[in-house]
Amino acid sequence: MQLELRHLQAVCRIAEAGSLGGAARRLGVSQPALSAQLRRIEKVTGGELFVRGRNGVEPTALGQFVLAKARRVLSEMDALGAEAREIATGTPLRLGCILLVLLDGLLVRTDRSMAGQEITVDLEDSVTALARMLGAGQYDAIVYGEVNGHEVPLPGGSAARTLVPKEPFCVRLSEKHRLAHRQVIDLADLAGESWMTLVVDDDGGPEALLAACVKAGFTPSLRYRITDRKMHYDLIAAGRAVSLTQPTAPTAAGTVMRPLLGAPVTGRIRLAWNRSTVSARQAELLFEAAAGAYVADVENNAFHKAWWDAHPEAHPALG
Template identity: 65%
Template sequence: MQLELRHLEAVLRISEAGSLGRAAARLGVSQPALSAQLRRVERVAGGELFVRSRHGVEPTPLGDFVLSAARRVLGEMDALTAGTRATMPHPVLRLGCIQLVLVDRLFGHLEEKLPGHEIDIAIEHSATALVRLLGAGQYDAILFGELADHEVPLPDSAAIRTLIPKEPACVRLSSSHPLAAQAEIELADLAGETWTTLTDEGDGGPEAMADACRRAGFTPKLRYRIADRRMRWELIAAGRAVSLCQPTSPYVEGTVLRPLAGDPLPGRIRFAWNRAAISNERAGLLFRAAARAYLDNIPNNTFFQAWWEARPDLHPALD
C-alpha cells in the first residue's frame, strides 16, 4: 500500500483530536474504520505512530516525524489547490456554513453583491468540519457561530472577521409549555427539561451549555441530537423537548421563542476565508452579503429587535 493524502490527513486529525474517537467523529467515519486505517499506515511507516495513555493518544518519535512530514505535504497541496483556483478568471465560489438563520436569506444578497458569479453553498452540522474543509481547500470561505468564550481554531492560511460580536441565547419551547407565557425564562427553571440539539456543532455549545446549567444548579438532560431543523421544531411543538435557538429564528407554529434571563450563553457569528483563494475585496463583498442577510431576520422577534436597536456598537460595518 502507498500512502495517500487521506492517510496523512487522518494521522493529523488523530494527533489534533487527542483520541481516535474524537478524530473519527470529526472525519465522519467510525472509530473501528479509523483504527484499521491507522494500522495500515503504521505498517507502511514501519512502526507505531501513537501510544495510548490516560490522557488519550500521544505520538511516538516515529509519529512526530510522520506528522511533521504530513503537515508539510498537506500544506503544499493546499497552496497548490488555492493557487490554481486563484488564477482562474471566475472560479466557483465555495462557501460553507453551519445552520445559521441568516443562510435562508443569504442567496439573494450574494447574487446582488457578486452578480454573474457561480456560487456553491454547502451546509455542515459542525464548525469543526467547516474549519477542516477550509484548511483542506474544499471551501473558500465559511460562516459559523461560537458560544460563550469558545473560539474555533483556524488554519494559518485563514483570515477572519467577526460578523456579529454578540447575540443573546434564546430557548424554543412548546406554546403549551407552562413557561411559554413568560417574557423571559430563567435557565434554572428548565432544570427538568429534555433538550435537543444539532448532531455536532463544534462551536463550544455543549461545553458552554453544561457550564451555564451547572451554574444554574443542574445538569442538562440531552436526549435528542437531530440535524434536521424541521424535525427538531416538530419535536419541540409536541412538548417532548426544548432547544437553544438564535434570537433571529423565525416563527414556528406550535412553539414560542423566549430569551434566557441574564444572558447566560451569549453567541457570536464569524466569517473566515482562505487568503490564497479569494481576495480581501471579494471577502468584503461576502461579509456584507452575510451581514445584510442577518439584518433581514432581526424583525422576526420584537424582543430581539428592541435589544438590537439599543446596541448600535454591535452592528456590522457595511461600508
C-alpha cells in the same frame, strides 16, 4: 538552499504561535522537523531568527526584518492567486457553512451582489471540519458560529472577520408550556425538561449549555439531536423538548421563543476565507451579504429587536 514560500510560511507560523511546538501543529509537521527546517533557513539568512523569551520564542532583529519581508511576499502571492482566480471564468467560489438562520438570506444576497460568480454551498455539522476543509482547499470561505468564549482554530493562509460579535441565545418551547406566558425565562426554571441538543457539537455550544445549566442548579437531559427543522419544531410544539436557538430564528407553529434571564449563553458569527483564492473584493461582498442577511432577520422577534437596538456594539462593522 534557496528560500521558498514554504520557508517564509514556516517563519510566520513560528512568530504567530510563539513556539515551535504550536507552529508545528499548525503546519502539520513534527517539532523536530520544523526545528531542522528553521536551522536551514537561518543558514540562508545568516543568523538566528528567534530566541527564547519569557513568553516563548521571540524574533530577533534579523527575525523582525525577515518576518516583515515574508509577510509582504506572502500577501502579494495570496493576492495574485485570489485576483487571478476571480478573473478566470468558470471557477466557482466554494462556500461552507453550518446551519445558521442567516443562510437563506445570504444565498439570495450573494446571487444579487456577486452576479456572474458561481457559488457552491455545502452544509456541515462540524465547525472543526469546516476549518479543516478550508485549510485543505475544499472550501474557499466558511461562515460559522462560536458559543461563549470558544474560539475555532483557523488554518494558516486564512483571514477572518467577525460578523456579529455577540447575540444572546434564547429558548424555544411549546406555546402550551407552563412558562410560555413569561416574557423572560430563568434557566433554573427549565430544570427537569428534555432538551434538544445543538446540531453543531464542536463550536462550544454543548459545553456552554451544560455549564449554564449547572450554574443554574441542574444537569440538562439532552434527549434529542434532530437536524430536520420541521421534526425539530414539531417535537417542541408537542411539548416533548425545549431547545436553545438563535434569537433571529423564525417563528414556528405551536412554539414560542423567549429570552433567557441574564443571557447565560451567547453566540458569535464569523466569516473566514482563504487569502489565496478569495480576493479582498470578494471577501467584502461576502461579508456585506452575510451582514445584510443577519440584519434582515433581527425583526423576526421583538425581544431581539429591542436588544439589538440597545447594543450597537454588536452590529456588523461594515466598510
